[in-house]
Amino acid sequence: MSSLLVTTLTTNDSDPIFVTGGEGCWYTLSNGRKVLDGSNTAAALGHRHPAIVEAMERAASHPTVSEGWAWKGREQAAQDLLEISYGSERSWVGAVRFGLSGSETNDMALSLCQVLTGRTPIATRERAYHGLTGLSRAVTTQPQWHGGLSRADGRVMPAPSIDEVRVLSAPTASRYGERVADLAQMDEGAMATSLEGAAAVIIDYTQGGIYHHAAYQDRVARAAKRAGALWIADEVVTGAGRSGRWFAFQGGESRPDMVTMGKGLAGGIGPIGAVVLSKELCSELKGAAWQNYSTFRGHPTAMEGVSAYLRTIVRDQLLERVAALEPRIAARLIQLGERHPSVARVDGRGLHWTVEFHGSHWKNWKAATAQVPIASFAVKAALEAGVVLGTSGEETSLFIAPALIISDSELELLFQGLDHALEAADLVYAQQAQ
Numbered sequence: 001m002s003s004l005l006v007t008t009l010t011t012n013d014s015d016p017i018f019v020t021g022g023e024g025c026w027y028t029l030s031n032g033r034k035v036l037d038g039s040n041t042a043a044a045l046g047h048r049h050p051a052i053v054e055a056m057e058r059a060a061s062h063p064t065v066s067e068g069w070a071w072k073g074r075e076q077a078a079q080d081l082l083e084i085s086y087g088s089e090r091s092w093v094g095a096v097r098f099g100l101s102g103s104e105t106n107d108m109a110l111s112l113c114q115v116l117t118g119r120t121p122i123a124t125r126e127r128a129y130h131g132l133t134g135l136s137r138a139v140t141t142q143p144q145w146h147g148g149l150s151r152a153d154g155r156v157m158p159a160p161s162i163d164e165v166r167v168l169s170a171p172t173a174s175r176y177g178e179r180v181a182d183l184a185q186m187d188e189g190a191m192a193t194s195l196e197g198a199a200a201v202i203i204d205y206t207q208g209g210i211y212h213h214a215a216y217q218d219r220v221a222r223a224a225k226r227a228g229a230l231w232i233a234d235e236v237v238t239g240a241g242r243s244g245r246w247f248a249f250q251g252g253e254s255r256p257d258m259v260t261m262g263k264g265l266a267g268g269i270g271p272i273g274a275v276v277l278s279k280e281l282c283s284e285l286k287g288a289a290w291q292n293y294s295t296f297r298g299h300p301t302a303m304e305g306v307s308a309y310l311r312t313i314v315r316d317q318l319l320e321r322v323a324a325l326e327p328r329i330a331a332r333l334i335q336l337g338e339r340h341p342s343v344a345r346v347d348g349r350g351l352h353w354t355v356e357f358h359g360s361h362w363k364n365w366k367a368a369t370a371q372v373p374i375a376s377f378a379v380k381a382a383l384e385a386g387v388v389l390g391t392s393g394e395e396t397s398l399f400i401a402p403a404l405i406i407s408d409s410e411l412e413l414l415f416q417g418l419d420h421a422l423e424a425a426d427l428v429y430a431q432q433a434q
Contacts (some may be wrong), residue, residue: 005124008433010016010421017029017031017240018030021049021143022043022046023045023046023047023048024045024046024047024048024049024197024403024405025037025046025183025402025403025405025406025407025410026047027047027388028063033386034386034388035383035386035387035388036387036388036401036402036410036413036414036417037164037388037403038382038388038389038390038400038401038402038414038417038418039364039388039389039390039398039399039400039402040235040261040388040390040401040402040403041242041264041345041352041401042264042268043264043265043267043403044240044241044242044264044267044268044309044403045267045268045309045403045404045405046405046406047268049060049267049405051267051308051309051311051312051314052267052268052269052305052308052309052312054308055267055269055304055305055308056269056301056304056305058304059300059301059303059304059305061268061380062300062302062304063300064295064299064300065298065300066293066295066297067098067293067294067295067296067298068293069252071298071300071302071303071423072305073285073301073304073307074098074298074300075082076094076303076307077302077304077306077307078095079097079296080098080176080307080311081096081265081274081276081304081306081310082276083240084310084311084313085240085246085247086276087246087247087312087326087400089246089247089253089255090248092278092280093276093277093278093279094256094276094277094278094279094280094281094282094283095276095277095282096275096276097274097275097277097290097297098272098273098274098297098298098302098303098306099262099273099274099275099294099297100134100135100271100272100273100296100297101131101212101261101262101264101272101273102130102131102136102234102236102237102263102273103130103131103132103133103136103137103262103273103274104131104133104136105135105236105260105261105262105273105275106130106131106133106135106136106139106202106232106234106236106260106373107131107133107134107135108275108292108385109202109232109260109275110122110134110135110136110154110199110200110202110232111134111140111231111254111256111292112258112275112290112292112358113199113200113230113232113257113258114135114200115197115227116199116210116281116284117199117200117229117230119197119198119199119229119369120163120164120165120199120200121163121164121165121197121198121199122135122138122139122163122164122165122166122199122200122202123139123165123166123167123168123194123195123198123200123201123202123222123229124139124140124141124149124165124166124167124168124201124202124203124338125141125167125168125169125170125203126139126141126168126169126170126171126208126210127142127144127165127170127207127208127210127211127362128141128142128167128202128203128204128207128208128324129141129204129207129208129392130202130204130207130234130236131236135163138163138165139165139202140177141165141167142207142362142365142394143156143362143363143364143365143366144207144366144367144393144395145364151169152165152368152369152370153230153344153370154366154370156366157254158422159241164200164216165187165417166194166195167334168194168201168220168317170192170208170210171187171210171212171213171216173212173213174345174346174347175330175333175334175341175344175346175347175348175357176333176334176337176338176343176345176347177337177344177345177346177356178344178345185203186388187219188219188222188223188250189223191219191220191223192222192223192226193227194223195223195224195226195227195229196227197227198227198229198232199229199230200224200230200232201223201229201230201231201232202231202232202233202235202258202260203217203219203220203232203233204225204233204234204236204237204238205234205235205237205238205243205249205349206237206348206349206352206354207237208362208394209345209347209354209356209394209397209399210350211347211349211352212262212352213251214251214252214253216251217249217252217254218254218432219252221252221254221255221256222254230257230281231254231256231257231258232256232259232260233247233248233249233256233258233260234259235247235248235257235259235261236258236260236261236262236263237263237348237352237401238264238350238352239263239265240261240265240266240309240310241260241264241313241319241322241348241350241404242316242322242401242404243349243350244319244322244325244326244349244350244351245319245323245350246319247259248349249262254315255278255291256278257277257278257279257280257281258275258276258281258342259275259276260273260274260275260276261273261274261275262274262275262337264303264309265282265302265305265306265309266301266305266306266309267305267306267308267309267312268305269299269302269304269305269309270299270305271296271302272302272304272305272306273297274306275297290426307423313404316405318404318405322350322351323350325351325399325411326349327353328348329351329353329411330348330402332415332423333346333348333353333355333400334391336348336355336415336418336419337355339422340341340422340423340425340426341356341426341430342357342374342422342425342426342428342429343355343356343357343358343422343425344356344357344358344359344396348400349406351401351402351406352399352400352401353399353400353401354397354398354399354400355389355398355399355400355418355422356396356397356398357374357375357378357396357397357425357429358396358429359373359374359395359396360395362394362396362398363391365393365394365395366395366397367393368427369395373391373395373396374395374396374425374428374429374432375394375395375396375397375398375425376389376391377424377425377428378398378421378422378423378424378425379391379398379415379421381420381421381423381424381425382398382417382420382421384420385416385420385421386413386417387413387414387416387417387418387421389417389418389421394397397423398418400414400418402414
């Protein structure tokens with residue numbers, strides 16, 4: 001029996017295979033195999049990237065400095081984040097505060113919205129995931145991430161939520177197939193009514209396999225303004241390059257009051273989060289102390305990683321690379337969806353894609369199931385073919401998110417592994433249909 005309390009993103013009961021090393025887009029496993037890492041939003045530059053290794057070495061010489069102390073490296077990381085990634089957006093951007101994770105920074109942003117508006121309710125959209133800390137957990141609508149316990153016998157013991165959460169219906173368009181949805185897309189007036197009296201609305205750009213178009217974002221933003229609610233763009237996954245531009249929100253005309261970031265922002269060097277406030281909100285904080293501190297926020301290791309990551313993105317023209325790959329990936333995934341009967345839907349942007357299988361409605365998903373979900377069969381088959389794919393705990397979905405440095409040949413291997421995974425899913429789907 002392991003001394004470590006383990007949970008995984010699949011429900012396979014096989015003995016764990018340990019990761020013993022990594023280089024570029026590849027993992028080395030304890031069984032001696034090398035496999036392509038195809039679902040890792042934290043390792044945006046892959047593993048052991050020279051720029052990140054050098055950043056780690058520099059960080060080792062820095063003092064350990066808590067957020068309560070000023071430190072030039074943190075100031076530099078903030079300057080790099082705002083000047084490099086926001087660029088022409090800099091005119092409306094005020095300042096950044098670093099955190100330890102996307103969950104934490106979403107909680108920081110939501111609680112600040114409550115303070116600034118004097119309101120309590122918060123809103124999100126269907127199939128949202130914003131984290132598992134405080135208010136970020138409250139607006140996570142995916143049932144498999146409720147923060148409680150899920151048992152294979154069907155019993156679900158959710159953690160209590162003390163905040164009023166309004167849930168906007170999600171848009172229904174996809175690259176291939178139809179999204180499973182039971183609510184019609186809300187118009188702007190209905191959205192504004194739902195947001196009346198809310199402190200904030202927070203929307204992300206990938207969770208639950210929902211990659212909404214600019215029109216949806218702009219509709220939410222206008223509705224929030226009409227209702228007097230603040231708008232938070234959750235760019236924890238998509239921010240700083242994965243969507244083929246610096247931020248997914250740049251696809252629309254509207255601009256958020258706050259932007260939250262995390263995941264790969266530090267190049268995988270360590271835990272990272274960031275909340276960026278507009279100039280307008282920063283002006284409201286003048287003369288006030290934002291009493292929200294943490295010992296390891298803005299740690300030298302993470303700050304060196306942020307600066308190194310952002311500069312590498314620009315130097316290696318990775319935004320352009322990701323943008324160029326998007327139509328190629330879309331075409332290939334649509335072909336796979338059309339060939340494999342188990343696939344219900346394909347959608348994505350840049351280097352983040354979701355393949356969803358026919359199966360139970362997402363509202364019925366649980367973290368533990370009596371039977372192995374179809375997505376877990378697919379993940380196992382992909383690994384057999386030498387590719388690591390993820391499920392995010394979703395019973396009928398795979399997500400594909402390789403490093404931004406993936407080569408053409410590695411991308412072809414990923415597609416071959418996915419094809420093999422879908423063949424396994426087809427067999428399970430056929431058996432379930434009998």
